[in-house]
Amino acid sequence: MSFLMPLRIEKRASDSQVMAVLSPLMAMILTLVTGAAVFASLGHAPGEALYTFFILPLSDVYGWTELGVKVAPLLLCAMGLMVCFKAKIWNIGAEGQFIIGALGGGYLALELAAFESAWALPLVLFFGASCGLAWAALAAFLKTRFAANEILTTIMLNYIALNLLLFAVHGPLKDPDGYSFPESALFSDFTMLPLISEDYRLNISVFFALAAVAIIWTLMARTFIGFQISVLGEDASAARFAGFKEKRLVWFSLLVCGALAGLAGVSEVSGPIGQLNPYVSPGYGYTAIIVVFLGRMHPLGMVGASMLLALTYMGGEMVQMDLSLPKSITGLFQGMLLFYLLACDFLIGYRFVARGHLTGASDGS
């Protein structure tokens, strides 16, 4: 009967663990419903369109391997971001760190075009990750030395990174034999990541991502530095009171993220792309932010979230081909997902109760 009565909002005595898990699922359902409405308003049968977007891309083995191709960079960036977000360091710079990793690694790969050795690839990967780390180090330096807001500095560094990449592929790294396209030469086979199977584009970077999940999980759950990062994020004054070195933790978190995002970037150019071009990232660094939130900052949740968001990229391409809708519908779905998630998270701390219904326990302490 209570549904007939007006509802009022009440703060829960303690946060609901159930809702913390349910909220991402509710957000997904709401996104699907809204997505159906969007498709319908564009004159497409909603069921069919959703099928094209979410199911069709995974209807064969190729689809699943392509999912892996996109999960790897997303998950690498997201694991790094998670460490920062746990410390409430709002590093929005995974995108820039990704691009600089790709640019740096790509530069070395081009330099090593004639270096036919098994060492070429590890060198390229290491250098790419180091470049990402160095890019994040800039943000860490600005934050610890000048207390500059990291949201703004990392965003600015993203734009600078993108322009550096554009400069490189239009100028110094442009393929001299490349018909004036802004692209580098193709990398040599010695600097390319080994494929898992010759028939598909999936390469071993997906194992890098899984290793990152295991390592970051252990770091956060079992080590004292992970504990300190969590405390810093939950309650900075408690961290100071306990004597944790805040600046050191900021450096550590940002460098971890930079290295992982840089590795993701170099793996992308040494993998599916195979050269440098202006489009090395379809916004993986930004999408990884959604992966972190949707995955509840939990490694397993983030694995699932990265698969879902990887799917939105494939779905976007699929509806572009099949329904001739713009590919940018991907961003729409991603944005909606995050919006709905934030809205549903309200139910973690609050609940709706019928007006007049009293919920107080009996003791008065």
Next chain:
Amino acid sequence: MNRIELHNITKRYPGCIANQSVDLVVAAGEIHALLGENGAGKSTLMKIIYGVVKPDAGHILWDGQAIAIKGASHARDLGIGMVFQHFSLFETLTVAENISLSLPPKTDANMEALKARILSVSERYGMRLDPDRQVHSLSVGEQQRVEIVRCLLQDVKLLILDEPTSVLTPQEVTVLFRTLAQLAAEGCSILFISHKLDEVRALCDTATILRNGKVSGDCDPKVTATSDIARLMVGDETPLNENYVKAEPLDSRVSRLMVKQLSARALDAFSCPLRDVSFDVKSGEILGIAGVAGNGQEELLNLISGEQTSAASSVLFDEVQVGRLGPAERRQLGLGFVPEERLGRGAVPNMSLQDNTLLTAYQSGLLSAGGWVQTNRVVSYARSIIERFNVKTAGVSAPAKSLSGGNLQKFILGREILQNPTILVCSHPTWGVDIGAAILIRHALIALRDQGAAVLVVSEDIDELYAISDRIGAICDGRLSPIDSVSKVSIGQLGQWMAGDFNGPELSGVTAASQQNNERELSV
């Protein structure tokens, strides 16, 4: 006629009942006390009268008429004024701007006229105020005056004051009481919320006592025995006899904590500079430092804990210069620290007691080489805190924020004491804590002292400092008073020290208070 009558007021929050069938009657021109321990439901009841909290049940009569108070502005229109315990002032606005915001929109048309009114009203009630000062530059006592004057400017018929004396020096309390008596004589009703019996006895005509959200009795505080009122406040189970033993005087004790000519600049406009502070705490003694909030306590404690650093030689632990060291290094040298903010500094609200144990006890063998957390050891450490200090909680995985103030304080103090500190610094140890926990906490501090630790207690609660300290002093405006044995420092003397008068003979209350104001104006 009765100004306000509350009947059967009930208010529930998830997990607790703040007020249960509360009746309260205040007559016109009466000074009525509302007494009760922390958490008895006093503040909720006040917020209900002021319209910012809606009761779940019950009704209110105002001047004999049934009424539903819709919100704070409605309450103000009726003539209800409220002085909050945590002031509802805007620090970066001026006194006049603050006051204009609480007046009906039309009346502030002329700021100059408002300033003149503020001056005349504040003079008339003996609470001088400068309307152009920014609120953050005022002392706590002056900020309280802003709140009171704000109420007086709108023909207040019922003035509610929530624990108004906790932020005042004894002399300032005298001034406040004189103002309140003057107001009551003019017909204004006053509802005075407190947990201090002697104040209520000095000021109030009648008293209503709350316990666990219910009215446990009404009385005339001037005739009822203190012990009877106390019993109504705390119930039958809690012991009232506290009986703390002082340390035996031993002149040859070594100084464990020494602070030498410690000065520090104010970090920003909201903090207080420290000026040439020197003192020592000896092994086996409790040193109490009194003072009104915002006079440099926070800065001093940060400099001792290592959250702020100073010249190396300004702070010494057992003769070792520690002024440059951070909190972790100082803990290693034997420092334990119980901060004023329990949630959000002493403990991380959303983390479990287990994690909150690790927070400061990580140097007590809870980590293995390589920085791995030894979970088993952390759990057993947390369990021993809970057992030895009688912490009531669901278990080691309960989040810190789920504990009551008293239980959380016992946990934090226990965590520090189990690390066997040679120096323990404790800020407001029993603020907002129920009496049972307060007694346990004080005895734990004394037991630690008797083991030979040096204990420094900083508090606004003078009674507590007298009860447990061996030596006592006061801090005002970043300067420290002389320090002497508690038996040699009278309350009047301590009040003068708290007001910043460290030299002269004992003065009357008014002069000491106004002298403090002069000093503040010079220093800003």
Next chain:
Amino acid sequence: MDLDLLLNVLFATIRTGTPLLLIALGELVCEKSGVLNLGQEGMVLMGAVSGFIATVLTGSLLLGVIAGMMAGMLMSFLFGVLAITLVSNQVATGLALTIFGTGLSAFLGASYVGVGIEGITAWNLPFLSEIPLLGQVLFSQDPLVYLSWSIFALVYICFRSTRVGLTVRAVGENPEAANALGMSVFTVRYLAVLFGGAMAGLAGAYLSLAYTPLWSEGMSAGRGWIALALVVFASWKVQRVMLGAYLFGAASIMHLVLQGMGFEISPNILAMLPYVATILVLVVIASDAGRARLSAPLALGQPYRPQW
């Protein structure tokens, strides 16, 4: 540098600074009320695409400007529902708004890329535009520039000497106290957020209808973020927002000057200038952290929900 080049540069500085001024004014009001809306970039893009589409469809520039503002307000309303009513984390919600706005604007505008329109043209103010030098720089601008000055004046007066300004500041400094005094924190914050949305939308419409009359994906190029930095740079003071906006405007058109002086530098390198300048500004302000604490609204970024 010859006089003509200087006048051109000053003229272009004002044009380039105008969207920054608008966004920053909106965000300033929003932050004064205690709400940090990091979604500026998304709102600007939505304003730009909506304004452009409305103008293409109706042929009216005025309707385009109005549509841009409405779109910005709609976006900010979404933000308000989440961040004010549902007390979500303001940082995450702002990011979500930017991601959403970037995606939605690209989606809506996909078929309008490459479409051309007749943009908003300059409007020489009678008499004033004939003042030598000054008239050419200040009073031969387009109407939206004049509008931005009027809005600036309005906001300036509001915070200087009105109760509305005082109320917004009070809510942004201590929402509990404001609530206890009977102000509606919700209403004040919603209005401030909506104003911010309207300004961001207006800035977007300015970009797609006046500055470069066309639509291209992500055309705001980080202006929303730069404006956020501007508010910090201005220590939440209205007059300094204007100064900062034009300084940034000048930094962004440095390539004009350099080209005019005969330097050859890659356009991609020059495009970095505003972003590098933003970082430098953040570094410079940080040297004065104490003052920042006094000027930043004390409750900035903290959700508030009264307990009933």
